[in-house]
Amino acid sequence: MPDGTAGSTAECAVTFVGTATTLLRLGPFRLLTDPNFVRRGQWVHVGHGIVTRRRTNPAMTIDELPELDAVLLSHLHGDHFDRVAARELDRALPIFTTPHAAGRLHKRGFAESVPMPRWSKWSTTKDGARLTVTSLPARHARGLVGVVAPPVMGTLLDYERPGHRLRLYLSGDTVLHDDLHEIRDRCPDIDLAVMHLGGTRILGHLISMDGQEGADLLELLRPLQALPVHHDDYGLFTSPLSEFQVEVARRGIPGVEWVLPGMTLDLPLPARKTV
Template sequence: MQSSVTFVGNATTILRLGSFTLLTDPAFGAAGSRVYLGNGAWTKRLRDPAMDAVDMREVDAMLLSHLHGDHFDLAARRVIEPTLPILTTPQAERRLRRRRYLAVCGLPTWECREYTRDRQRLRVTAVPGRHGPGFADRLLPDVMGSVIELEVDGRCALRLYITGDTLFDAALAAIPRRMGEIDAMLIHLGGTKMLGMLLTMDGHQGVELTHLIRPTMTLPIHYDDYKVMKSPLTDFLTRAKNQGLSGVRPIERGATMTLPLRRGVAGEVA
């Protein structure tokens, strides 16, 4: 049994976790396209997604951290079938149902959804996220992080944390405390700024979160696709190296990286 992540661009990935395949935050628009961020704000895409890596026929469900244009754009809406199961925030669920997405499920924080296939079980738990500082967070869409657990015969083979578009916050300390050891983390970076406010983690905050979570593997995503992103990946990588953080693995668009399965479980299911 293997598990892997393919990086498409921005926060869009294909997760192949044992027998299950998930699509995260699909933004399929080409470089030069514009997306709406709410409250009259737009941004322009700077880099093409690796669309050759996307095959919607293999996707079992979609994981949407929040309903922003750079996480579910018009190009993606043209190809996502309304019957595809979507896990997202309760706020996004209400909005997507009005757009006739029939299989959307909103997860309040700490609630989960499970899928079972043969001897394997996939559990997705919504965990805290905060998109903006102070009162500004109320003007932005609700955002959730996700912890995805792959079990084989009741034993955990992999625990993956996807941060979503959150800032570093003390509430995130509850994630490893409640969920246990994190094997891999997909961390949303970019230092997104609007009206001078930081709305996603920059390199400094990303390193702080990596210290807090202490995953075996950290994969940075969501850092240079749109004009509103102001903190380059090198900021995070340099700080992580200087502070002795291990397991940080940059991943190129279109590339696939194997995720670390736990010993004693990885080889039990072909």
């Protein structure tokens, strides 16, 4: 089966598929994030009777994916887990997600969904390497919209083999809030931050970071590299990637990678002491 990372031979790499969907290769592990495979012009539901139309196509189909070890799902909205994913993904795949989403996925036949309360961890080993998944703070919105929005989680991925560790942060659809400071304090040395942007708005309230908030979070966490995703894909996205680019340039934030759908970013594997 093809590897799915666009010909890259690096031990670790990320392929941007579109929206918040990425394919992660971490040594022997293959992980898919927030699977969104509907086509341009199709509609998805984002809750409470609200729908939005896709403006882009995914860079690959589910049939073109390699054999997966797991899916990482930040929350259960139609632009993160759509009807194509529900129909075509292997129901035996572990899906690491919020307890809210895991319960709903169980009812839809995804029996291996794993509920991840905040700061819970899950680890596995394969071919001498270890992967640890940690659920991190995230909040879909502030104020009253935040009360009715579904729970969201960020994710920390630690890929380790003797003498080396790569640390990835997946923001999920969060807005800025005080609990994100816990990530800075408890999870130093982030190598790559995958940032969900787009400035999605419902009833005038942000439910994902716009360009300014995305830059603010990078200044808080200071990852070595950052990959913006979840932008320009849907009609509800009000903050284009260009706004984030302007903020990054104005503040002189280093390490931001501009990766188009279908492109693969190789990730260096730092030499670090491992447990």
